[in-house]
Amino acid sequence: MPADRMVGRSRALDVAALGGLLLGLVVLGFPLWIAFVAASHDAARMNTVPPPLWPGRMLFANLASAWERVALGTQLFNTTVMALGIAFGKVAMSVTMAFALVYFRVRFRGLIFALVLGAILLPVEIRIVPTYLVAADLMAPLRDLVGLLPWLPVPEAKFSLLNTHAGLIVPLLASTTATFLFRQFFLTMPEELTEAALIDGAGPWRFFWSILLPLSATNIAALLVVMFIFGWNQYLWPLLVTTEPGMQTLVMGLAKLGPGMDSRPLWNELMAGALVALLPPVMVVLVLQRWFVRGLIDAGK
Amino acid sequence: MKRSGFRGGWTVLLLVGPQLLLLLWFTYWPALRALRDAFHLADPFTGEGIFVGLDNFTELLAEPSYWRAACTTVVFSAAVALLSLSVGLALALLVDGLRRGAGLWRAALIWPYAAAPAVAGVLWLFLFDRHHGLLAYAMNVGLGLGWSPDLNGTHAMILVVIASAWKQISYNFVFFAAGLAGIPPSLIEAAAIDGAGPWTRTWCIVLPLLSPTLFLLLVLNVIYAFFDTLAVIDLTTQGRPAGETMTLIYRVYRDGFVGLDLGSSSAQSVLLMLAVVGLTWVQFRVLERRVHYAG
Numbered sequence: 001m002p003a004d005r006m007v008g009r010s011r012a013l014d015v016a017a018l019g020g021l022l023l024g025l026v027v028l029g030f031p032l033w034i035a036f037v038a039a040s041h042d043a044a045r046m047n048t049v050p051p052p053l054w055p056g057r058m059l060f061a062n063l064a065s066a067w068e069r070v071a072l073g074t075q076l077f078n079t080t081v082m083a084l085g086i087a088f089g090k091v092a093m094s095v096t097m098a099f100a101l102v103y104f105r106v107r108f109r110g111l112i113f114a115l116v117l118g119a120i121l122l123p124v125e126i127r128i129v130p131t132y133l134v135a136a137d138l139m140a141p142l143r144d145l146v147g148l149l150p151w152l153p154v155p156e157a158k159f160s161l162l163n164t165h166a167g168l169i170v171p172l173l174a175s176t177t178a179t180f181l182f183r184q185f186f187l188t189m190p191e192e193l194t195e196a197a198l199i200d201g202a203g204p205w206r207f208f209w210s211i212l213l214p215l216s217a218t219n220i221a222a223l224l225v226v227m228f229i230f231g232w233n234q235y236l237w238p239l240l241v242t243t244e245p246g247m248q249t250l251v252m253g254l255a256k257l258g259p260g261m262d263s264r265p266l267w268n269e270l271m272a273g274a275l276v277a278l279l280p281p282v283m284v285v286l287v288l289q290r291w292f293v294r295g296l297i298d299a300g301k
Numbered sequence: 302m303k304r305s306g307f308r309g310g311w312t313v314l315l316l317v318g319p320q321l322l323l324l325l326w327f328t329y330w331p332a333l334r335a336l337r338d339a340f341h342l343a344d345p346f347t348g349e350g351i352f353v354g355l356d357n358f359t360e361l362l363a364e365p366s367y368w369r370a371a372c373t374t375v376v377f378s379a380a381v382a383l384l385s386l387s388v389g390l391a392l393a394l395l396v397d398g399l400r401r402g403a404g405l406w407r408a409a410l411i412w413p414y415a416a417a418p419a420v421a422g423v424l425w426l427f428l429f430d431r432h433h434g435l436l437a438y439a440m441n442v443g444l445g446l447g448w449s450p451d452l453n454g455t456h457a458m459i460l461v462v463i464a465s466a467w468k469q470i471s472y473n474f475v476f477f478a479a480g481l482a483g484i485p486p487s488l489i490e491a492a493a494i495d496g497a498g499p500w501t502r503t504w505c506i507v508l509p510l511l512s513p514t515l516f517l518l519l520v521l522n523v524i525y526a527f528f529d530t531l532a533v534i535d536l537t538t539q540g541r542p543a544g545e546t547m548t549l550i551y552r553v554y555r556d557g558f559v560g561l562d563l564g565s566s567s568a569q570s571v572l573l574m575l576a577v578v579g580l581t582w583v584q585f586r587v588l589e590r591r592v593h594y595a596g
Contacts, residue, residue: 013398013499014398014400017395017398017399020391020392020395021392021395021396021399021406024388024391024392024395024410025406025409025410027388028410028413028467028470028471029409030428031421031424031425031428031467032413032424034424034427034428034435035424035427038427046433047433049438049442050435050438050442051433051434051435051438053435093319093320093323094320096315096316096317096319096320097316097317097320097321099316100312100313100316100317101317103306103307104306104307104308104309104312104313104316105306105308106313106317112317112321115321115324115325115329116320116324119324119328119329121574121577121578121581122328122329122332122574122577123528123577125528125531125550125553125554126335126528126550126553126570126573126574126577127328127331127332127334127335127570128553128554128557128558128566128570129335129557129558129563129566129567130330130331130332130334130335130338130567131327131328131331132558133331133334134326134327134330134331135327138326140330141325141326141330144330144334170323170327171323171326171327172327173320173323174320174323174324174327174328175320179320194306203307204307204309204312205312207307229414229415232417233415233416233417233418233419233420234417235417235418235419235531235532235535236531236532236554240558251417251419251420251532252419254419254420254423254536255419255535255536267427267430267433270423270427271423271424271427274420274423274424277417277419277420278415278416278417278420281415281416281417282412282415282416284415285411285412285414285415286408286412289407289408289411292411293411293475293479296414296472296475296476297475297476297479300476300517300518300521
């Protein structure tokens, strides 16, 4: 007897389940469909009541118009740079840190690990202004130290990250979750692996490149996907550190395409912009689904 | 730490240095700076300030609007967590019961997670827009509800809650689906042999076994509702009408970056840091005892 026959499901229940799933699908998909519909009508049609339910023919015209008005092409480039930079940067930072913490005799190991873990209690949203101040003047922390250590040489010049790609990426690169994950993973590696490498005369770099990294490939891929989405979807930080139109990203650019409730945004162009901001990460999630699901669950724990 | 480790001071410095420097520069120094500014009356962006003790805190706590923002945050976070957890769980249970096509359904239900909170914000802002939105039209013309999120605080709250919960449903779905996949089928079959129907099996076996997942998700969802929804609020209601959708995080941003009130904003940051530490502690201490951990 087949297993699901044994656990006894009725046909009525199956139909109800399918109905529930379809409802869920519609609820989740509805905003995307309507965004697509709105992006394909001209402004006149968007001002009629009731609003359209089926797509029109203006999709490319609206895309072109939004592309020109807020430089979507530049934003697309900046967003891609930011997302890739954050994904690879975070993984590089955390994999090296975890390697050191697990495989080396590190002084102050407890303190360093505590600093990495403690950062999760301090999200950028609750230290907005001071973080901005460091990005605007990289020497600011040193200047504060001068009070304690008067002999410290601090350059007069301000090194600012505002309106640079580095400014979009670097301040977000430290990662508690990724470091923690790689540390846990390395701790499960058999001791014999290191011993064999040591006997064969492999140095730490050789061991890192030829043994540890290939073994971590799945974890790295999973985290890259999740961190790419994280980087792509940043809103607050790009909003703070970029003022020049040439440096803005797609997601924060939505604020420029259609501000709040007071004014009347051009909905068709705003929805066209939203589609451009939304579709690349959706494609990444769907194409790399297996890595994504794994990375999401690992990062959550 | 492995028994047989490598040695090398410079190598270690090279491996540990970059992330440590970033943490000190862009996380801990700003946090300490906020702590200092919270006790100073400061000129924004020059940082010169005079020590005022607890004045920023007493002023802040005397403001009724701050307490209202605190209440709003609690209501908002609870609503977002409840809505996205329950729908996510329901969808995961339904997909788990399918005889075929589960993979396709999974793909069809997880993609909204890829949406930025900001994108979710503008999509739902449009659907609920009083003049152009399809849902607003359906509610006003079809149901005669008088929907106007720009004037009615409850409507505005519903808007930000739905916009924030939407993508989080997919997130929760992924975790619940993984949790369900980890439940051994033999348990379900044994219950079925004992005569338990689908409802009894779900309530008495599946849900208790899912409680670790539920607990983890509760923590993650509250953190999401606290911090990541800033973009949703900024692109939809911006705290309006009359501060009815003003959450604590959004207020830190408004007062600090838009209003340039550094002292008050820093005091708010410090209170939020304490709240985050407290919240994490409470969730792990109190809730952990009621959760059934399998194997």
